[in-house]
Structure formats: structure tokens, C-alpha cells
Amino acid sequence: MTLDAIPIHVVNQSPGEPGLTGNAPPLLRELAEQVKRLLESGEPSAIDLSALPLTPVDLDWLRDKLGSGEISVTLQAGGESTLNETACPGVWWVTHRNEQGAVTAQFIEVAWVPELVKAHPQDVAIGQEQLELLISDL
Numbered sequence: 001m002t003l004d005a006i007p008i009h010v011v012n013q014s015p016g017e018p019g020l021t022g023n024a025p026p027l028l029r030e031l032a033e034q035v036k037r038l039l040e041s042g043e044p045s046a047i048d049l050s051a052l053p054l055t056p057v058d059l060d061w062l063r064d065k066l067g068s069g070e071i072s073v074t075l076q077a078g079g080e081s082t083l084n085e086t087a088c089p090g091v092w093w094v095t096h097r098n099e100q101g102a103v104t105a106q107f108i109e110v111a112w113v114p115e116l117v118k119a120h121p122q123d124v125a126i127g128q129e130q131l132e133l134l135i136s137d138l
Helices: 027-039 057-065 121-136
Strands: 045-048 074-078 079-085 091-096 103-110
Touching: 027 057, 057 074, 074 091, 074 121
Parallel strands: none
Antiparallel strands: 045 103, 074 079, 079 091, 091 103
16 A cells, blocks of 8 residues: 555644644643642742744633733833733733843743742842931931
């Protein structure tokens, strides 16, 4: 039997619209496990979306499924970073852009508060010094 005699059938396994690969739905299951772990142990986690085989349509599907929450944070440091709570509290969509505005990395973080938002102890010490100066001027 030659290879030409073997029938080949192309099956589209993508759910719904063109461009969906089927790689995004399993991420919802993974996020559910990560939220469970956060609740049980307080352990934060993250999924690097830039490292996964996701199309722009997959990312849009995932963003639509997760929805929008109540909190949005924007940081300006060598480009813009946005940290948006999804409609699932504890699940954050984090996007980093370079100075030209191009996306350099995207993550979904599962945490009470994303690490990037937490103040560094040295910054808090500087803030304390500034407050002391303000008080001394009263």
C-alpha cells in the first residue's frame, strides 16, 4: 500500500471562531487549581502567556472569559505595565510594554495582590523620611 492510498481527513478541533487553537480552555482549569492553592496555602503563582502557543484570538477568548474586575493598576517604569483584576478576584491579567508601547510580556497572576504592586522596603523607608520632613516643617 502506498501513502497515496491512505485517506487523510482534516479535522478542525478549534472551538468556534477561526484562530482559536484550543489551547486557552485548559488554562481556565489550571487557574482554578492555582486559586485553590492560593486559598489553601497562600502560595501565589503565574502563567506566562508569552511562552505559550496562543494566538491573538486565544488571548481575546481568555480575556473575555475571565472578564474585568474592580481594580486596575498602571505602572510607568521603562514602559507601561498594567495589572488588571479579572472578574475572578485573585486572578490578575498583567501586561508589560516597552517604551514604544509594544507588548513585551503577558502573565496571568494568581495572588492576593501582584508582587509588582507591593512597595519595596527601601521605597517605604524613603517614604518614611519624606513624612518625617513634612512633619518637621509643621
